[in-house]
Amino acid sequence: MNSKNKEEKPSNFIRNVINEDLSSGKHETIKTRFPPEPNGYLHIGHAKSICLNFITARDYNGQCNLRFDDTNPAKEDIEYVHSIKKDIQWLGFDWNGEVKFSSSYFDKFYQCAEELISKGLAYVCFLSADETREYRGTLKQPGQNSPDRDTSIKDNLTFFRKMKSGRFKEGECVLRAKINMSSSFMCMRDPTLYRIRFETHHQTNDDWCIYPMYDFAHCLSDAIEGVTHSICTLEFQDNRRIYDWTLENLDDFNTSSRPHQYEFSRLNLEYATTSKRKLKLLVDNNYVNSWNDPRMPTISGLRRRGYTAASIRDFSERIGVSKVDSLTDIAILESSIRDDLNNTAPRTMAVINPVKLIIENYPKGKVESLIAPIHPQNEKMGSRKIFFSREIYIDKEDFIEVAPNNKYKRLAINKEVRLRNAYVVKATHFDSDNDGNIKTVYCNYDSDTLGKNPSDGRKVKGVIHYVESSKAINAEFRIYDRLFLASNPAKSDDLSSSINPDSLEIKNGFVEPSLASAKAEMAYQFEREGYFCRDSESKELIFNKTVGLRDKWNQ
Numbered sequence: 115m116n117s118k119n120k121e122e123k124p125s126n127f128i129r130n131v132i133n134e135d136l137s138s139g140k141h142e143t144i145k146t147r148f149p150p151e152p153n154g155y156l157h158i159g160h161a162k163s164i165c166l167n168f169i170t171a172r173d174y175n176g177q178c179n180l181r182f183d184d185t186n187p188a189k190e191d192i193e194y195v196h197s198i199k200k201d202i203q204w205l206g207f208d209w210n211g212e213v214k215f216s217s218s219y220f221d222k223f224y225q226c227a228e229e230l231i232s233k234g235l236a237y238v239c240f241l242s243a244d245e246t247r248e249y250r251g252t253l254k255q256p257g258q259n260s261p262d263r264d265t266s267i268k269d270n271l272t273f274f275r276k277m278k279s280g281r282f283k284e285g286e287c288v289l290r291a292k293i294n295m296s297s298s299f300m301c302m303r304d305p306t307l308y309r310i311r312f313e314t315h316h317q318t319n320d321d322w323c324i325y326p327m328y329d330f331a332h333c334l335s336d337a338i339e340g341v342t343h344s345i346c347t348l349e350f351q352d353n354r355r356i357y358d359w360t361l362e363n364l365d366d367f368n369t370s371s372r373p374h375q376y377e378f379s380r381l382n383l384e385y386a387t388t389s390k391r392k393l394k395l396l397v398d399n400n401y402v403n404s405w406n407d408p409r410m411p412t413i414s415g416l417r418r419r420g421y422t423a424a425s426i427r428d429f430s431e432r433i434g435v436s437k438v439d440s441l442t443d444i445a446i447l448e449s450s451i452r453d454d455l456n457n458t459a460p461r462t463m464a465v466i467n468p469v470k471l472i473i474e475n476y477p478k479g480k481v482e483s484l485i486a487p488i489h490p491q492n493e494k495m496g497s498r499k500i501f502f503s504r505e506i507y508i509d510k511e512d513f514i515e516v517a518p519n520n521k522y523k524r525l526a527i528n529k530e531v532r533l534r535n536a537y538v539v540k541a542t543h544f545d546s547d548n549d550g551n552i553k554t555v556y557c558n559y560d561s562d563t564l565g566k567n568p569s570d571g572r573k574v575k576g577v578i579h580y581v582e583s584s585k586a587i588n589a590e591f592r593i594y595d596r597l598f599l600a601s602n603p604a605k606s607d608d609l610s611s612s613i614n615p616d617s618l619e620i621k622n623g624f625v626e627p628s629l630a631s632a633k634a635e636m637a638y639q640f641e642r643e644g645y646f647c648r649d650s651e652s653k654e655l656i657f658n659k660t661v662g663l664r665d666k667w668n669q
């Protein structure tokens with residue numbers, strides 16, 4: 115990837131903050147981090163955050179850490195750790211040093227908790243979950259102090275150590291920060307710092323039975339790693355108060371170079387969901403086949419569908435960074451991949467709805483091999499061998515008995531078209547079955563039209579694609595539509611009513627022989643049909659449709 119100079123980039127409010135922090139001398143270099151919870155696969159929204167964190171660090175010659183925010187063992191799995199690393203590398207980013215885990219700081223977090231207790235800033239609370247909710251109050255009503263709020267420092271230390279050594283049951287007590295039960299920010303009403311969970315953790319096994327909450331672990335992890343700019347999504351705006359409170363009250367971290375949190379708006383994509391919980395529901399309820407189902411807006415799903423890393427980075431740049439929540443038009447993502455593949459995808463021919471075309475004046479038994487460019491606008495990509503004979507397949511959609519008007523550019527009786535990379539043909543008659551389905555179309559070809567216009571000057575406007583029948587290879591085509599019917603399915607929790615029942619259409623047809631060795635996940639242009647890539651999870655020749663040639667939604 116080319117490293118772009120920061121001056122060339124459109125600025126955003128995060129770059130403005132960084133520029134100020136560097137020029138005031140607050141920081142000499144910058145460090146960011148991408149902090150996924152290993153509780154699902156990464157999606158296109160995460161890609162926005164990954165690009166923002168990694169590209170910002172790169173542009174300022176700083177560093178970006180990959181840190182797993184693994185403080186909730188009940189929902190986490192090592193499978194997700196592996197997939198997340200793979201997806202980030204595939205997107206083209208290298209994290210700074212080793213992969214980091216919040217769980218490797220559990221000892222330090224524990225010391226910090228004891229420091230807060232010792233300063234009278236945290237206490238062990240024995241209220242039940244229901245009582246805690248009641249005591250918290252509402253946005254309109256201040257909360258009430260827990261009866262345990264004034265427990266002595268000594269007793270709190272004893273209780274907390276007992277929590278750590280497994281002497282209390284799950285849910286029996288929690289460690290809370292002592293801040294302000296009447297704060298207008300609910301998250302500041304004595305938030306929980308630690309809870310008891312008798313769970314085996316994928317990194318620390320059974321070493322711990324108390325686990326820190328996000329609000330406590332996140333700011334400490336940032337500070338331990340020397341992160342300067344902690345970039346997260348807007349829903350954490352209020353939590354910035356607890357982020358600052360925690361660091362300001364700990365001796366090791368209350369420094370002028372401590373990290374600060376900055377929030378940007380998350381990506382919401384039309385006709386998709388970027389909620390990991392809902393994506394997991396789609397998988398668990400078999401609405402899709404897996405996390406990397408090509409219909410999923412996951413990075414692995416997009417990759418399997420033929421999206422390139424460059425197109426996803428380009429999309430992230432196009433949508434920009436702001437503080438306003440919005441719903442992003444899916445056409446922007448589609449145009450990013452279309453623009454990339456238009457330049458890079460090799461051209462090939464595939465017939466998705468085949469019908470036989472017999473060229474009656476072509477010699478029986480002869481198979482001609484022809485040369486076709488791999489990319490008509492880029493000679494450097496070279497050429498490929500295609501075939502031609504008396505029997506070929508064309509698409510059903512490309513033949514009609516009677517042309518509806520003069521503008522019709524495909525094949526019809528007594529009308530001529532050019533077969534892509536081959537000859538001009540004129541349809542003469544056709545066979546159909548009792549239901550009127552066209553079975554075979556017959557035509558004659560003009561042998562003097564290979565690579566040139568008819569010598570008598572007649573104009574042939576239409577071009578259709580084909581595959582020669584004796585060398586044609588059977589293939590399955592998987593054509594995808596939107597996974598959701600509603601543009602904003604996030605609004606509803608009932609997936610069954612918003613899911614598109616026709617999001618996958620399977621067709622069987624033919625591809626040209628050069629595609630027998632097609633590489634998985636590398637998109638080709640099937641001329642006149644769209645971009646397709648070979649499926650990576652199947653041994654057979656199956657092609658996933660990446661995107662059409664044009665934006666059919668905005669036509």
Ligand code: ATP
Nearest residue numbers: 149150151159160162163346347380381382388390
């Ligand atoms: P969870 O509900 O499991 O916390 P999450 O979407 O917040 O889900 P994380 O793994 O915590 O998932 O996210 C890692 C990082 O990616 C966070 O900094 C988060 O703010 C960011 N992120 C998550 N979703 C989006 C999104 N839709 N757009 C932009 N950034 C996102």
Ligand code: MG
Nearest residue numbers: 150151183328
């Ligand atoms: Mg999260």
